[in-house]
Amino acid sequence: MSSESSSQSLARPTEEVTVSVNGEDVTTTVEPRLKLSDFLRDECGKRGVRVGCEHGVCGACTVLVDGRSVKSCLTYAVQVDGSDVVTVEGLASDGDLHPIQDAFHREHALQCGFCTSGFVMATKELLERDPDPDREAIEDGLADNICRCTGYQNIYDAVETAAAELADAERTDGGVSGGADELLHAPSDDLEDRTDGTDGSGGDA
Amino acid sequence: MSEAGVSKDVGVEDDAESEGQSFVGSGLERVEDHRILTGEAEYIHDIAPEGAVHMALARSVHPHAELVDVDTSAAEDHPDCLLTLTADDLKDDYEPMPCGLEGFEEWSLADDRVRFVGEPVVAVVASDRYAAEDLVDLVEIEYEQLDPVTDVQEATEGDTLVHEHAGTNVPDSETLEFGAVDDAFENADNVVETDCEWGRISGVPLETAGVVAQYDTDHDSFHIDSNIQLHTLVDDTVYEPLDYPPEKVNLEVPPDVGGSFGTKIAIHRYCTLSAIASQQLDGTPVKFVEDRVENLQGGDMHCSDREYTVRLAFDDDGTIQGLDTYFADDFGAFPHYPVNQVLKPLSAVTNAYDIDAVRYGYDLVLTNKTAQTAYRGFGVDPHLYALETAVDEAARELGIDPTDFRRVNLIQPDQMPYRLPTHNIYDSGDYPAALDRIEELVDEAEVCEGGLLDPDVVEAKREEGKYRGVSYSVHIEPGVSGSDWTDRQRTETDALEEREREDVDELPEHFRIQLEGDGTVRAFLATDTSGQGHQTLVSQLLADSLGVLPSDIEVDYLPSVEAPTEYGSAASRMAVMLSGATEGAAEKLRENCRQLAAEEVFGCGVEDVAYRDGAVERVDGSERVPLAELADLDAGRNQRLTRVSYDYDHPATKIDDFDEALTSKYPVYPTAAFAANAPIVEVDVTTGEVEILKFYTLRDCGTMLNPTIVEGQAHGGIAQGVGAALMEEFQYDGEGQPKAITLFDYLLPSTKNMPDIEMEHTETPSPFTETGAKGTGEGGMLDAPASVASAITAALEDFDVVADQIPMTPHRVRRRVRDAQADD
Numbered sequence A: 001m002s003s004e005s006s007s008q009s010l011a012r013p014t015e016e017v018t019v020s021v022n023g024e025d026v027t028t029t030v031e032p033r034l035k036l037s038d039f040l041r042d043e044c045g046k047r048g049v050r051v052g053c054e055h056g057v058c059g060a061c062t063v064l065v066d067g068r069s070v071k072s073c074l075t076y077a078v079q080v081d082g083s084d085v086v087t088v089e090g091l092a093s094d095g096d097l098h099p100i101q102d103a104f105h106r107e108h109a110l111q112c113g114f115c116t117s118g119f120v121m122a123t124k125e126l127l128e129r130d131p132d133p134d135r136e137a138i139e140d141g142l143a144d145n146i147c148r149c150t151g152y153q154n155i156y157d158a159v160e161t162a163a164a165e166l167a168d169a170e171r172t173d174g175g176v177s178g179g180a181d182e183l184l185h186a187p188s189d190d191l192e193d194r195t196d197g198t199d200g201s202g203g204d205a
Numbered sequence B: 001m002s003e004a005g006v007s008k009d010v011g012v013e014d015d016a017e018s019e020g021q022s023f024v025g026s027g028l029e030r031v032e033d034h035r036i037l038t039g040e041a042e043y044i045h046d047i048a049p050e051g052a053v054h055m056a057l058a059r060s061v062h063p064h065a066e067l068v069d070v071d072t073s074a075a076e077d078h079p080d081c082l083l084t085l086t087a088d089d090l091k092d093d094y095e096p097m098p099c100g101l102e103g104f105e106e107w108s109l110a111d112d113r114v115r116f117v118g119e120p121v122v123a124v125v126a127s128d129r130y131a132a133e134d135l136v137d138l139v140e141i142e143y144e145q146l147d148p149v150t151d152v153q154e155a156t157e158g159d160t161l162v163h164e165h166a167g168t169n170v171p172d173s174e175t176l177e178f179g180a181v182d183d184a185f186e187n188a189d190n191v192v193e194t195d196c197e198w199g200r201i202s203g204v205p206l207e208t209a210g211v212v213a214q215y216d217t218d219h220d221s222f223h224i225d226s227n228i229q230l231h232t233l234v235d236d237t238v239y240e241p242l243d244y245p246p247e248k249v250n251l252e253v254p255p256d257v258g259g260s261f262g263t264k265i266a267i268h269r270y271c272t273l274s275a276i277a278s279q280q281l282d283g284t285p286v287k288f289v290e291d292r293v294e295n296l297q298g299g300d301m302h303c304s305d306r307e308y309t310v311r312l313a314f315d316d317d318g319t320i321q322g323l324d325t326y327f328a329d330d331f332g333a334f335p336h337y338p339v340n341q342v343l344k345p346l347s348a349v350t351n352a353y354d355i356d357a358v359r360y361g362y363d364l365v366l367t368n369k370t371a372q373t374a375y376r377g378f379g380v381d382p383h384l385y386a387l388e389t390a391v392d393e394a395a396r397e398l399g400i401d402p403t404d405f406r407r408v409n410l411i412q413p414d415q416m417p418y419r420l421p422t423h424n425i426y427d428s429g430d431y432p433a434a435l436d437r438i439e440e441l442v443d444e445a446e447v448c449e450g451g452l453l454d455p456d457v458v459e460a461k462r463e464e465g466k467y468r469g470v471s472y473s474v475h476i477e478p479g480v481s482g483s484d485w486t487d488r489q490r491t492e493t494d495a496l497e498e499r500e501r502e503d504v505d506e507l508p509e510h511f512r513i514q515l516e517g518d519g520t521v522r523a524f525l526a527t528d529t530s531g532q533g534h535q536t537l538v539s540q541l542l543a544d545s546l547g548v549l550p551s552d553i554e555v556d557y558l559p560s561v562e563a564p565t566e567y568g569s570a571a572s573r574m575a576v577m578l579s580g581a582t583e584g585a586a587e588k589l590r591e592n593c594r595q596l597a598a599e600e601v602f603g604c605g606v607e608d609v610a611y612r613d614g615a616v617e618r619v620d621g622s623e624r625v626p627l628a629e630l631a632d633l634d635a636g637r638n639q640r641l642t643r644v645s646y647d648y649d650h651p652a653t654k655i656d657d658f659d660e661a662l663t664s665k666y667p668v669y670p671t672a673a674f675a676a677n678a679p680i681v682e683v684d685v686t687t688g689e690v691e692i693l694k695f696y697t698l699r700d701c702g703t704m705l706n707p708t709i710v711e712g713q714a715h716g717g718i719a720q721g722v723g724a725a726l727m728e729e730f731q732y733d734g735e736g737q738p739k740a741i742t743l744f745d746y747l748l749p750s751t752k753n754m755p756d757i758e759m760e761h762t763e764t765p766s767p768f769t770e771t772g773a774k775g776t777g778e779g780g781m782l783d784a785p786a787s788v789a790s791a792i793t794a795a796l797e798d799f800d801v802v803a804d805q806i807p808m809t810p811h812r813v814r815r816r817v818r819d820a821q822a823d824d
């Protein structure tokens, strides 16, 4: 049953990419078919990028690419050549949780936690776009992420808590640790203009 | 041994400590969260030992076919191929997988015949998953198609057999009778008969199954990391097919598992195959991660798929005299391990109603679909749905308000503890008060001006074709399974009459604690966890009973070879079993610490030593020794006093009233948490769409050990119940092809479908458990489907439509409304 395999693999096509991952440049050679999710997890060690479906529905793999949330399972690593990618590992600073992470903790907005990275990143984008979302805006903003454990109630609370926290920080000193400053002054690109299947339709894979 | 990093960031810790309050009962923030939120948690997908290679599976594309030829030569010729495996490769050295019923042979790769779409036929191994999937494409399988058996009717009336040697597609059925059923039906003023269907659904945790297996050539043994659920109970499903003794096959679970809800109990196929592959590759670690399509179509993880007929006998004043239920459960291609979920409803057979006479019958049916596993509720959820549907029909038949009909039949508080005709016992609760309260809540907030059920609004909405309705009902969550009732279907039922109480295998909860030299208390669970917050719970309980801080406690999981066979984290057990086990273990440790200090430090009698506030001291308070020091003192001793293990007996085994159920192998669930629900729905009769406007619920799970976690469990359960009631279903077409193989087709509730939940709690302590806690891991999933369906029935009363099939999809609603209108 063991096959006579040569140790040499068939030459698979590869391309070089340079990606900034949480502020650090990574240059490496990848197969064009390598998903961004696998690139981040396996090549960059960013295991906080979770993979729940690999077809664009669950949102567990959500990361920010140039400030916009993207489903990394629907994106190839070669597509983000030259881009800035932020994963959940890029949020806490000096061991302090980012206000969004802290709010998820305090509001018990996670149980098994497998969806959590994705929700935290989607929340980050949502609050950049709309620092004071009402309930409906939260529901819309997080509609591309599935949580199977929490029933969402505490996630809504966490987003509201995080928004209040960030607004407070903004009022008092224009920023808090954990990147809130950068969060509140993120580039306001036209978010309608998306090509990555994360436009709220649940993806196009 | 897997070790979980525990965050020191524990919010309420300082408050509780400074005020001398207990941690139990507080909403202590979870110790699991920090590592998850920062991306540091290690799930099975993240475990990647040096040099690990990857397995992928070629799966059947047909529901039923002979395997004429399985050709792996092209795959083997590929330079990336490390190994291919077929059933032929397994049969010399390994064994088939065990089934839930005797007499079925299922190999982890299909042998001769495939019986469901997605059944694994060939395993291939390559250096990475991408390459492994390339190899799958090169496998050539020649099939000769057979007629598929695609539903219960075909299975029971047609000629095709899923397993020819079995001679039937119904390998298990039983009709049980409790009380004078025939009399009840003869004498009652009325009898209604209701048919209803519960669609094939499952837990669909966000994390799929995964395994990293390594064969140890030096010791001829296996180490298997997997997110399998109940690894200390179902390890036989892995070591038996490997044909090794249990001590040679070590199953270990990661501290973080991305949800299971029962479904990962049956992922032994993957564990077995990865282990075999590693053995064939001389110990190279082999990793397998199921992808979502594999998970949905052929992951052995569908759950109950039932057709019910329920008869109720009741008098003109509404009193129910008898209940007669029958269902056929479409189990798929093999009667897998959780066959016993057809029996669990016996533990809550009358729900919250006082009914003396019950007939309970079922057929377990085989078809060409993927096999079943367990899912939160373990078969009770469809039963409650079917029973409540019949109750609605009965009330309609009598022309009385369904809430009044329900109220008349509720078990009264003075009947507690209440013994069901099926021998299980409800421990405590005031169901009529719960029903009154939920009605009052909705009345005050919604049946008034500006409320969702403001009569003017309801009327105006009707003009637009939108029908609002609410239904008030009380539901039982049987909690804390134990003992050996689960193998009833593999037991000679005649022999059960002879069985003595001492023959019962009681399966206590095993738990260990040890003190470390740095003062840390390390605790070990003999089971796994998948998001329920067990580390937090154990930290709270031990902090209180040992007088330390939750952050001083580390909680780990024992691997299968070190743990006894025990039931584990299922069946709403852990709040009760862990609290009992930690109390017992902590008491033993406190005594040991006193003995140690008496002998090694104070040189006095044990009676002169007290354990106080996380240290031992002389009773007069003159000398004090902290725990860290005790651990050091103990290090040199032969018989270690600072390491204790404890087995907590299942509560039912200590109460004589349960003996009859225990010896006759009827399901025993000694806690009855309960909920009174009132979902408010709006049904658009034009589009068929159902929207839940708000979900009111009053819940009682006895003493709440951690109210925050209790609330989270209820939220999540209700969300799954809403999915079951309205959206989720694994449908198959008439040819046996699965129609839901992606999350585009198997619809999970999102933020767009979840209503606001208005929740209130009461606490009626259980008299049967150590802390008064009752099991509460399954609640919402058990009661929300029945409640939502009943609210739809209420909304469509004018059409005389009954929500007799769930999920109640728009199409199904429209069809029923249309048919009703055509009848008029």
Ligand code: FES
Pocket (backbone or CB within 6 Å): A050, A051, A052, A053, A054, A055, A056, A057, A058, A059, A060, A061, A062, A071, A072, A073, A074
């Ligand atoms: S993994 Fe589910 S959307 Fe990417």
Ligand code: FES
Pocket (backbone or CB within 6 Å): A109, A110, A111, A112, A113, A114, A115, A116, A146, A147, A148, A149, A150, B206, B258, B259, B531
């Ligand atoms: S916490 Fe488990 S999926 Fe969200």
